[in-house]
Amino acid sequence: MKKSVEVCVHFVVIFLVFFYDYGYAFGQADTHLYPVRVDDKWGYIGKDGKIVIKPQYDDASDFSYGLARVLEGNLWGYIDLTGKKVIRSQYTKSEDFGPSNLARVSIQKFDFYIDKEGTFRGKQLNNVAPEGFSEGLIRDRKGSKWGYKNLADKTVIAYKYDWAGKFSGGFAPVKSDGKYGFIDLRGKEYGFLYDLAKGFMEGLAAVTVSDKLGFVDVRGKMVIEPQFDGIEGEGFKNGYAIVRVNEKYGFISRKGVLVISPQYTRAKSFSNGLAPVFFGTQITGRWGFVNEKGELVINAKSCLRSYRYEFSVH
Template identity: 35%
Template structure:
């Protein structure tokens, strides 16, 4: 696979993951946690070119005033864009950290958030105080891990919460540590994994390697095909797929072969045979599918429980919204966005210019 084609593939995959669920950096460690569409009871919605937040009735609780608004985290804080700067607000719409950053990301389990200012990355606490001063050319958030991957001078290493190097910059690229204590790294053009001792735990041999997800498996790319490995580096599911997602909290991944999409379990067995032109991740017994330019939903048995009738969230790609643990999904009908329940009926009629929830 040519480098340009590989980059395009990752770009499309990243876009699909973003639209199906929470916005996050591609290298952040997957959490595999079930999330509701209405995070903290609120959903970001766009009206008259500005973003605010609505409740489950569709009424604005925080009036449209932002240039972009991300879903609320479990801590009750959301990232917003005002002009060309990011800040953080609470569920009342008040700034807890004023808009002042070029980039900003969700707070990690250790209480730190990755930000960018004056073209450098650093980490702040919930008060907005710098814990690790901006100094890195690129960086990944801490996520659920103890260490964060950072880049300086063209090489990647790992720092702890105080900003001290745990692993000195030496890799060509790096991702986040997962719960099993492994993080993907690239060296000499190929990917492997290091452990919490800073040493290689899985020797580099993959064209690309993702962070381990909550199932204990990680996606890897070999000879243009995706497969899944365990923490020893052994294949649990041999490389055979053109595209593949991480496993959801329910233990299912969406894969494609010969331009047809299906669903597998953590053993690699097909739960739904490849048959769809496009298929989203199976979340809460629902996954969107595309047919003749329209979006519908199937259940885990492969049955079409909500017939295709919705438009793609982001044309010309065929993309639908994932169902959250609260039983809601964002959909688009014509040029307006609304919310449906698991029965396909509207809980909020299409009326908004955009919706961005945290389902999946």
């Protein structure tokens, strides 16, 4: 008998919304385990489709830096890759762990950062942008201006920007007088030359000039000339970036070469050699997984909702 299973691959875009505001981050997912729903409970499967962590939760996120968020009733906690509960379910809201090994959580109306042992770090957060902590600094807004402070609530970079993103690789995108540039951890500014800028990922940052998107390196050199219509997500991940050309998405290498031509309605980043892609319209289309050659290796029956896929498994 076949059992219907939903696989949910959550991808945070900050910005990504940064755009995402997926400012987001520049989290790194440990995606050799994937959230899966069976009979209204969530667990995890491996790359081979076999269940590794028994479905038992009311919701579940991707693994990020070794831990995943799981929902029990109305409260969130964290488990490790073995399924062990390492931080008990006690938070009304939670976010993924990032490269600083801290995660933002809420208990009722109070927001804090915790470490991987569940210990509160720093002061209670007030009016701090969600997903705003990275590389030791919190992106924060006072009135209409953005700046950065540390966990001790001390201002480190003055509140003078119209918008500010998270730090990644030692740099953060910021906006001033209608243009985007970058600052380093000391607040030194680099070239407000762009119509839009995302954070650095794998040493490159997506920037937009005259409605076309390209990539710069940390020296400010345009290493991939502006030629694309847009991007999905934050930028490069596992060696590839997802770019949009004429309303279709494909994948480029760090050299700017289109390794998989733009042909998908939606696409998400590669993990362990596979990337989820969507074909067709939201009504008649379907999700599947392609390998790095662009070959469809897992074919989904239908798209249920954002980032959720239905498969038939034995």
